Amino acid sequence: MKSIVLSLLFAGVSLVSLANGPHGPVGDKNESTAEIKYIGANDGEFFFNVLYNNAAGTRFSLAIQDEYGNQLYQGVYSDKKFDKKFKLADPESYGKLVFVIRNFGDNSIQRFEVNSDSRLIEDVQVKEVH
Amino acid sequence: MTSLSKLLFGASFLLIVSTAHAQSTESGANDAAVKYLGVQDDLLVFDVSYTNPTGGKFQIVVKDQDGAAIYQNLFAEKTIYKQFRLPKSEKDRVVFVIRDFRDADIVKAFDINVNSRIIHEVAVRKVN
Numbered sequence: 001m002k003s004i005v006l007s008l009l010f011a012g013v014s015l016v017s018l019a020n021g022p023h024g025p026v027g028d029k030n031e032s033t034a035e036i037k038y039i040g041a042n043d044g045e046f047f048f049n050v051l052y053n054n055a056a057g058t059r060f061s062l063a064i065q066d067e068y069g070n071q072l073y074q075g076v077y078s079d080k081k082f083d084k085k086f087k088l089a090d091p092e093s094y095g096k097l098v099f100v101i102r103n104f105g106d107n108s109i110q111r112f113e114v115n116s117d118s119r120l121i122e123d124v125q126v127k128e129v130h
Numbered sequence: 131m132t133s134l135s136k137l138l139f140g141a142s143f144l145l146i147v148s149t150a151h152a153q154s155t156e157s158g159a160n161d162a163a164v165k166y167l168g169v170q171d172d173l174l175v176f177d178v179s180y181t182n183p184t185g186g187k188f189q190i191v192v193k194d195q196d197g198a199a200i201y202q203n204l205f206a207e208k209t210i211y212k213q214f215r216l217p218k219s220e221k222d223r224v225v226f227v228i229r230d231f232r233d234a235d236i237v238k239a240f241d242i243n244v245n246s247r248i249i250h251e252v253a254v255r256k257v258n
Contacts, residue, residue: 038252046252091250109258116252122244124218126166126174129239 034101036112039085046091046116050099052082058105067096091116164226164238173215174242180210180228188230192216195223218244 032053039047054060057080064073064086073086088097097114161181168175182188185208192201192214201214216224219242228236 033256036254038254041250046250111257113255113257114252115255116250119249119251120246121249122218122246124169124174125243125245127241127243128164128166129223129241 032103032108034082034099034110034112036099036114038114041091044089044091046088048086048088048099048114050082050084050086050101052079052101054078054080054082054103056080056105058103060101060103060105063100063102065098065100066094067098069098072097092118162228162236162238164240166240167213169218170215172218174218174224176214176216176224176226176240178210178212178214178226178228182206182208182210182230186230186232188228191227191229193225193227197225218242 032055034053035049035051037049037051039049041047050062052060052062054077057078059076059078060082061074061076062082063071065071088094095115097116099112099114101110102108161179163177163179165177166174167177178190180188180190182205185206187204187206189202189204190210190212191199194200222242222244223239224242225237225239
């Protein structure tokens with residue numbers, strides 16, 4: 001497992017200085033709907049915030065996979081209010097990420113796809129030298 | 131950029147010659163102007179125009195930051211207009227020299243700075 005690629009950042013880590021603004025999740029929401037938020041990029045790394053309201057406090061797993069289904073990270077938790085940040089060290093290597101939250105209490109599965117696109121922008125300045 | 135690559139690029143310059151296109155004057159007894167027009171197709175576009183009323187021979191030379199000629203040619207048109215499309219590197223200088231072999235060279239130098247940055251667009255979608 002490429003556990004090095006993803007590392008868990010504990011809640012409370014300041015990400016205020018990240019350059020790009022957050023992008024909210026898409027989909028219907030209810031009390032137990034998880035949220036995956038792209039927080040931004042910094043030094044070539046992508047940061048994500050995973051929120052999950054697990055009111056019953058049952059065990060659930062969070063898995064992060066690449067586009068081929070290879071597991072990059074898996075953790076089992078039982079937090080009632082799950083709120084943790086993850087960073088992806090080498091986002092250019094992955095065309096797509098999949099976050100899967102499986103609740104062992106009600107056997108629900110929530111799946112999120114993360115697609116990214118990077119573009120090179122060049123600012124050109126030409127000045128005549130006198 | 132190496133001198134060799136610049137020479138290769140120099141050989142691939144797109145040159146458009148027109149005798150009808152007049153440019154604003156900037157210096158010299160003969161009217162000469164070099165203008166930077168912007169970036170097109172990832173290339174830096176410069177217009178060079180020169181009025182040569184006597185019809186005598188003159189030379190246009192384009193040099194890189196090391197002074198190496200990446201383009202040079204002789205002309206005798208009374209009015210000339212050329213467009214040069216140059217590849218860009220991160221930090222560079224390009225110098226245009228118009229030499230009529232009688233008066234002092236007309237020299238126009240441009241500093242080129244390219245700042246690159248990567249924009250990330252990330253979309254999160256719930257799939258079930």
